[in-house]
Amino acid sequence: MWSRTRRLGFLLLVLSPAISQLSRTQSEPKAPTCGRTKAFLGSPDYLITPGGIIIAAEPPYGWSLDKTRKNPFYFLKGADKYETARTLMYINVQRLEVPFDRAVRNDEEQYRQACQPARIVDMPQPEILERGCEHLAQTFYCEKQHGSYVDLVTKIAVGGLLINVVLSADNEAEIARYRNDYSFLLLHLGLVN
Numbered sequence: 001m002w003s004r005t006r007r008l009g010f011l012l013l014v015l016s017p018a019i020s021q022l023s024r025t026q027s028e029p030k031a032p033t034c035g036r037t038k039a040f041l042g043s044p045d046y047l048i049t050p051g052g053i054i055i056a057a058e059p060p061y062g063w064s065l066d067k068t069r070k071n072p073f074y075f076l077k078g079a080d081k082y083e084t085a086r087t088l089m090y091i092n093v094q095r096l097e098v099p100f101d102r103a104v105r106n107d108e109e110q111y112r113q114a115c116q117p118a119r120i121v122d123m124p125q126p127e128i129l130e131r132g133c134e135h136l137a138q139t140f141y142c143e144k145q146h147g148s149y150v151d152l153v154t155k156i157a158v159g160g161l162l163i164n165v166v167l168s169a170d171n172e173a174e175i176a177r178y179r180n181d182y183s184f185l186l187l188h189l190g191l192v193n
Contacts, residue, residue, distance in 0.1 A: 087169040
């Protein structure tokens with residue numbers, strides 16, 4: 001028969017890994033909650049939708065907001081005009097009224113109906129400012145004989161919204177050329193309210 005002291009010692013030996021894990025879990029800082037990222041942007045543009053939703057977005061160097069268009073909000077390179085730009089970035093904000101994965105499938109279906117033939121490729125997940133938010137990156141290829149184009153799209157679910165951040169170009173080479181600018185925008189984009 002074990003003495004009371006030996007039983008207590010054995011119990012502590014068995015439970016010490018669990019106690020240690022529990023104390024580590026409680027002391028580790030939690031990841032930021034989706035839509036609660038605190039960031040200080042250098043000189044952001046505030047994108048205000050007709051419904052009053054405000055997004056702060058700092059465009060990369062050399063890009064500027066076309067202030068004549070609202071939702072989608074277009075960013076143009078240099079002196080480009082919307083009507084003649086071959087490559088542009090835009091942000092489209094909409095209410096997320098279905099689960100995120102269903103919203104993604106709905107967009108894919110609509111794209112395939114609008115463009116025949118179409119191809120959609122899932123991409124590696126990019127870093128975004130709004131850490132903790134569900135997001136997905138895809139490349140959409142519209143391969144029409146006249147008017148082919150490529151869109152790199154990152155969908156971000158935050159605060160009941162679906163934010164689509166798009167880099168749109170005539171071809172894949174242009175997407176590759178401005179990929180770093182697109183990555184910059186994703187890391188400088190957040191929900192204000």
